[in-house]
Amino acid sequence: MIEKTIELLKKNKLRATPVRKELLQLFLSSDIALSNQDIEEQMSDVDRVTLYRTLKSFQEKGIIHRAFDGTDVARYASCSDHCDAHAHHDEHLHFHCSKCDNTFCVDEIPIPKLEMPNGFKALKTNIVVDGICEKCS
Numbered sequence: 001m002i003e004k005t006i007e008l009l010k011k012n013k014l015r016a017t018p019v020r021k022e023l024l025q026l027f028l029s030s031d032i033a034l035s036n037q038d039i040e041e042q043m044s045d046v047d048r049v050t051l052y053r054t055l056k057s058f059q060e061k062g063i064i065h066r067a068f069d070g071t072d073v074a075r076y077a078s079c080s081d082h083c084d085a086h087a088h089h090d091e092h093l094h095f096h097c098s099k100c101d102n103t104f105c106v107d108e109i110p111i112p113k114l115e116m117p118n119g120f121k122a123l124k125t126n127i128v129v130d131g132i133c134e135k136c137s
């Protein structure tokens with residue numbers, strides 16, 4: 001895990017600082033999307049400014065993506081290998097469990113191509129499914 005972390009940082013030309021290593025490892029080992037609060041609780045001492053800056057640079061590099069789940073809370077999850085600094089390719093739906101409030105990336109279900117009305121050009125489609133997750137049912 002630590003090797004993958006360092007390799008990923010290197011690939012993205014990010015210096016392997018302790019905060020970056022810890023944050024990335026947290027994302028790679030988590031099967032749910034993480035909110036700022038989740039991250040702050042699980043990280044050892046880190047100041048918020050550094051944390052937000054790191055989250056932002058990870059997003060720009062295509063390491064993590066915003067897991068849009070229809071709630072007011074911003075959550076992030078690690079990206080697939082196809083994402084890079086030029087474009088994200090996280091075309092999967094997000095499942096939000098209304099019982100445990102966790103959000104999951106679901107890769108198994110392809111996002112359907114939706115026909116837009118004339119003059120409208122779709123750039124990104126977010127699909128959110130609300131329900132009860134495996135653990136809660």
Ligand SMILES: [Zn+2]
Nearest residue numbers: 065079083088
């Ligand atoms: Zn991505």
Ligand SMILES: [Zn+2]
Nearest residue numbers: 097100133136
């Ligand atoms: Zn649940």
Ligand SMILES: [Zn+2]
Nearest residue numbers: 067077090105
């Ligand atoms: Zn996702």
